Amino acid sequence: MKRSEINTLQREASRFFQTHHFFLPPWAFWGREKWLANKDQAGEIFANKLGWDLTDFGSGDFYRIGLLLFTLRNGAPEQQEGKNYAEKVMIVRENQVTPWHFHWSKMEDIINRGGGNLVLELCNATPEEKLADTPVTVQVDGLTRTLPARGKIVLQPGESISLPAYLYHNFYGESGKGNVLVGEVSRVNDDARDNRFLDPTGRFPVIEEDEAPLYSLCNEYPV
Numbered sequence: 001m002k003r004s005e006i007n008t009l010q011r012e013a014s015r016f017f018q019t020h021h022f023f024l025p026p027w028a029f030w031g032r033e034k035w036l037a038n039k040d041q042a043g044e045i046f047a048n049k050l051g052w053d054l055t056d057f058g059s060g061d062f063y064r065i066g067l068l069l070f071t072l073r074n075g076a077p078e079q080q081e082g083k084n085y086a087e088k089v090m091i092v093r094e095n096q097v098t099p100w101h102f103h104w105s106k107m108e109d110i111i112n113r114g115g116g117n118l119v120l121e122l123c124n125a126t127p128e129e130k131l132a133d134t135p136v137t138v139q140v141d142g143l144t145r146t147l148p149a150r151g152k153i154v155l156q157p158g159e160s161i162s163l164p165a166y167l168y169h170n171f172y173g174e175s176g177k178g179n180v181l182v183g184e185v186s187r188v189n190d191d192a193r194d195n196r197f198l199d200p201t202g203r204f205p206v207i208e209e210d211e212a213p214l215y216s217l218c219n220e221y222p223v
Contacts, residue, residue, distance in 0.1 A: 001062060001205045006054060007214040009068055013091050020114040020181045022089060024070060028052070029215060035222050042221075048074040049191075049218040057099055058202025067098050069184075071218065077190040086189040090182040092118060094173040100131070100198035102168045108186035111160040116177030118155040122147065123168040129196060131168060138162060168198065 017024060027034075027042070028051065035042065045051060050071045059065035069090040075083030092098070094116065102125055112118045124132040137146045139162040140153065147153065153161060154174060160183075163169055173180045191203065204219055213220065 001054075001056065002208045002210045003213060004211045005062075006207065006217075007211065009054065010052060010214050013068055013070075016091055016115075016179065016181065017089070022113065022181060024089075025072070028070065032213075032216070032222050035216065039221075039223055046221050046223050048076060050074060051218045051221075052215050053218045054205065055203055056205045057197075058200070060205075062205065063093065063096060065097050065099060067092065067096070071189070075188040077188050077193070079188075084188055086184075086186050088184040088186075088189070089113070090184065092171065092173045092180045092182050094175050094177065094179065097172045098170055099201060100168050100170045101201075102166050102196050103194045104196060105165055105194050106187045106189060107162070107164050108184055109160050109162050110155070110171070111183035111185070112155040112157050112180060113183045114157045114181040115173075116180045117157075117174035118171055118180045118182055119174050120153050120155065120161060120169055120171045121150055122153065122163075123150050125166050125168055125196075131198065136167070138164075138167070 027045065050073065053069045053071060056062040056066040067090060069088050072087045072089065073083065074086040110118070110120065122136045122138065124134050124136055126132045131149065133149045135146050135148055136151060137144060138153070141160055145153065155161060204217070216222070
């Protein structure tokens with residue numbers, strides 16, 4: 001991706017968040033010099049990769065397979081005390097897929113906080129970590145739902161779903177309904193060791209630096 005594309009996406013995301021009355025912390029909009037001036041106080045942000053995040057999952061086509069998110073809070077996976085939870089906010093575009101995956105440890109709630117509808121496809125994992133053919137049972141806002149393997153649940157604004165560990169899922173914005181403001185509340189997030197994708201994926205996109213970064217991504221802090 002070009003840096004100019006990422007900058008445009010961050011500007012669009014900032015406006016989208018504000019439209020839905022979701023406000024980011026002040027440091028979300030710091031530039032390099034402000035980070036350097038405050039790096040001694042920002043250890044938790046750096047260590048736990050808080051802040052702007054963007055991935056194309058190695059597809060090279062962010063708008064088809066990709067996700068923009070902002071991690072608001074997170075603990076350290078190896079830490080015995082302190083934060084044992086995480087929170088993210090995401091923008092899921094129409095028909096923009098986050099591919100099939102599960103988490104070995106993390107349980108998470110996915111929340112439609114506004115905008116369009118969020119479509120999730122769900123499937124149990126086999127012992128070999130493939131897609132199983134068995135029915136899936138989940139909690140949707142405290143109500144038990146059972147659906148067939150690879151069945152779909154559509155979350156309208158205000159609705160949420162609890163996803164336990166080892167449950168395969170993918171998701172995307174429903175066509176014709178607009179972009180979706182998605183929240184995630186979960187146990188500690190560890191992208192390096194707790195993500196099991198059905199097919200091999202990449203993490204961060206290769207960036208062509210055609211202009212200066214607007215806001216640092218979570219893997220780019222000047223430390």
